Amino acid sequence: MSGTSTDSAQSLPIEQARERLRVLIRDLAVVRGHVILSSGAEADHYVDLRRITLHHEASPLVGRVMLDLLRREGLVPGIDAVGGLTLGADPVATSILHASAADESLDPLDAFVVRKANKAHGLQRRIEGPDVTGRRVVAVEDTSTTGGSVLTACEALTDAGAEIAAVAVIVHRSDDSRKAVEAAGYRYLAAYDISELEI
Numbered sequence: 001m002s003g004t005s006t007d008s009a010q011s012l013p014i015e016q017a018r019e020r021l022r023v024l025i026r027d028l029a030v031v032r033g034h035v036i037l038s039s040g041a042e043a044d045h046y047v048d049l050r051r052i053t054l055h056h057e058a059s060p061l062v063g064r065v066m067l068d069l070l071r072r073e074g075l076v077p078g079i080d081a082v083g084g085l086t087l088g089a090d091p092v093a094t095s096i097l098h099a100s101a102a103d104e105s106l107d108p109l110d111a112f113v114v115r116k117a118n119k120a121h122g123l124q125r126r127i128e129g130p131d132v133t134g135r136r137v138v139a140v141e142d143t144s145t146t147g148g149s150v151l152t153a154c155e156a157l158t159d160a161g162a163e164i165a166a167v168a169v170i171v172h173r174s175d176d177s178r179k180a181v182e183a184a185g186y187r188y189l190a191a192y193d194i195s196e197l198e199i
Contacts, residue, residue, distance in 0.1 A: 008057070008060075009057075009060030009061050009063070009064055009099075010060070010064070010102055012064075014064065014065075014068050017061050017064050017065060017068075018065050018068070018191075020061060021052075021058060021061040021062065021065050021191075022192060022196055022197070024052060024055070024057065024058045024061070025047070025049070025052055025058075025170075025171065025192065025197060026197045026198055028051045028052060028055065028058070029047050029048050029049050029051045029052050029197075030045060030046075030047055030197055030199055031045060031046045031047075031048055032044070032045045032199075033045070033046075037145050041145060045199055047143055047171055047173060047194070047197070049088070049142035049143055049170055049171060050087075050088070050091070050142065052142075052170070053088075053091035053092055053095065053142055053170075054091055059091060059095050060095065060098070060099070062091075062092060062095040062096075062170060063094075063095030063096050063097070063098050063099030063100075064099045065170075065191050066092065066095065066096050066099070066140070066168060066170065066191055067096055067099040067100055067103065067106075069168060069189055069190075069191045070082075070096075070138060070166075070168065070189075073166065073187075073189055075138060075165050075166060076100075076106060076109075077106060077107060078136065078165070079109065079136045079137060079138055079165050080109065080110060080132075080135040080136050080137060081109055081110040081111060081112055081129075081130065081132060081135055081137045081138075082096045082097070082109055082110075082111055082112075082137065082138045082139075082140050082168075083111050083112035083113055083114060083127075083129065083132075083137070083139070083140065083153070084114055084139045084140045084141050084149070084150055084153040085114045085116065085141070085149045085150065085152050085153040085156075086113050086114065086115060086116065088141055088142045088143075088149065089113075089114070089139075089140050089141050089142070089149075089150075089153065090113055091142075092140045092141065092142055092170065093111035093112065093113070093140055094111055096109060096111070096140070097109055097110065097111040110129060110130040111129055112127050112128060112129035112130065112132055112137070113127070113128040113129055114126065114127050114128075114152070114153040114156045114157065115127070115128065115156075116152070126156050126159075126160070127156060127157070127160050132157060132160050132161070132162040133160055133161035133162065134161055134162075134163075135162055135163070136162075136163045136165050137157060137162045137163065137164060137165065138164070138165050138166050138167070138168050139153045139154050139157060139164055139166075139167045139168070139186075140167075140168050140169070141153075141167070141168075141169045141170075142169065142170050142171070143169050143170060143171040143172070143173045144169050144172075144173065144174065144177035144181075145173055145174045145176065145177060146174070146176050146177055146180060147167075147176065147177040147178075147179075147180030147181045147184075148180075150167050150169070150177075150181065151180060151181065151184055154167065154184065154186060164186055165187070166186060166187035166188070166189050167181045167186045167187065167188050167189065168189040168190070168191075169188075169189070169190050169191070170190070170191050170192065171190065171191070171192045171193075171194055171197070172188075172190030172192065172193050172194060173194050
């Protein structure tokens, strides 16, 4: 089959890829109506980025746009792996992994998954995937309201001996998350601001 979503994502100039992903987020991920967020806060809309990170066209674009963000911020090359707290971070990290593997100018990045708690059997690992000990990593998330999820991942990564170069999200939704991440001593990066979604 020719002309797949992955091929299209790789062939688009990065600014066109970024605009296409913005439109997809605006059209597919913004849910209007009263919702209670995981933080307990109330809102009149919800940005459901799993509708993007698990979408056949959008997911490859997520990888390219996030990889470009990390490159523009001077982190790529220079980091070894990306990942975060399961579940929201998993498809983000996987998309970046695939985008880096497709970019012949880069050493491919690994991805990892941070469990919410240590596994009770097997190797009893909190962080799944290639070992992060002694490696420079970026903690990713689809979006963040309070910073709680990504900071939980950062705590596990620090305990595992990783060096956290930054925290990166697809959509910056709340200054509370930025402040919390920066107060913990990490750089906070976002591919889009919520104002770009025309809500």
